[in-house]
Amino acid sequence: MEIYQLRTFVTVAQQGHLTQAAEQLHLSQPAVTAQIKALEEEVGMPLFERTAGGVTLTRAGQELLPQAQGILAGARDLINHARGLKGQLSGKAQIGVTLTPDLLRIGPWVSALTQRYPLLDLRLHHRVTGDVLNLVRKKELDGGFYLGKNPYVNVNTVLLAQLPFRIALPTAWAGKVDFGQPRDLGKLPWVGISQFSSISKITAELWRELNIAPKKVAECDHLDAIRELVIAGVGLALVREEEALALEAAGRVVLVPGLVKLAExxxxHPSDRGGDPILQALLTELAHCWQMSVPQG
Structure with missing residues (x-):
């Protein structure tokens, strides 16, 4: 029995699908299938059964999964301890960045990391929020900033803030809406948001809450561009409250009063990075910047 076979077993169990597990492990599906088959032959019983939507653990698989996870955790602890024996923290960290640098406190965070860990090779990559989450899930990024709810069991999250958003509409449209009747908002066009942006999911949640299904125009995935499209009279959109209030004060948009949508x-970061010294360094300095207790990787 090999460590890589256990890693494949755990990944397939988490994903519930051979193709998705293969994608995360950077293997072909036949290779994943072969590793699972070899492991099943070694333990002498089937670990998965196929379903219409993928695979599920057999009773034996359910029994063995916690032990497999424990073995992998022990292997990670061994590697992390060995790295610690080498002395000063070094290595590469690929981080996904979204929204705006000031909002994420990128400057103070990176400054603290580079001063305390001069051998740490920190790489920042700007992405749409949905891309950041997906790349972390596939372990192509070591961590990143994400806006919205995380649906993946193999991704851990650290809540930094609840960001308020407001519904902004062009100033010329104020007379077209009865703010006492939120469903009137569904009669006007909204700026379309790319499905890869978390704002799309957050907007969809708001529509369900208001029971509306507006027409979408001019799809976009950039927050600054969305704001400009509202100002130009293209449609309504959610805008971060701080920016929305400033635009309203300048007479450039009108805000729906009393309606606030919160987003996390x-x-x-990948859930199997527990104890990794680089991840722990990232989380420690992040906690200091956000004035919160230090989360454990």
């Missing part, structure tokens, strides 16, 4: 700003 989180730092996300």
């Amino acid at each position: 700003l989180q730092f996300v």
Whole structure:
């Protein structure tokens, strides 16, 4: 029995699908299938059964999964301890960045990391929020900032803040809406948001809450561009409250009074990186910047 076979077993169990597990492990599906088959032959019983939507654990698989996870955790602890024996923290960290740097407190965070860990090779990559989460899930990023709810069991999250958003509409449209009747908002066009942006999911949640299904125009995935499209009279959109209030004060948009939509700003990282010294350094300095207790990787 090999460590890589156990890693494949755990990944397939988490994903519930051979193709998705293969994608995360950077293997072909036949290779994943072969590893699972070899492991099943070694333990002498089937670990998965196929379903219409993928695979599920057999009773034996359910019994063995916690032990497999424990063995993998022990292997990670051994590697992390060995790295610690080498002395000063070094290595590469690929981080996904979204929204705006000031909102994420990127400057103070990176400054603290580079001063305390001069051998740490920190790489920042700007992405749409949905891309950040997906790349962390596939372990192509070591961590990143994400806006919204995390649906993946193999991704851990650290809640940084609850960001308020407001519904902004062009100033010329104020007379077209009865703010006492929120369903009137469904009669006007909204700026379309790319499905890869978390704002799309947050907007969809708001529509369900208001029981509306507006027409979408001019799809976009950039927050600054969305704001400009509202100002230009293209449609309504959610805008971060701080920016929305400033635009309203300048007479550039009108805000729907009393309606606030909260979105979770989180730092996300792969769940199997527990104890990794680089991840722990990232989380420690992040906690200092956000004045919160230090989360454990």
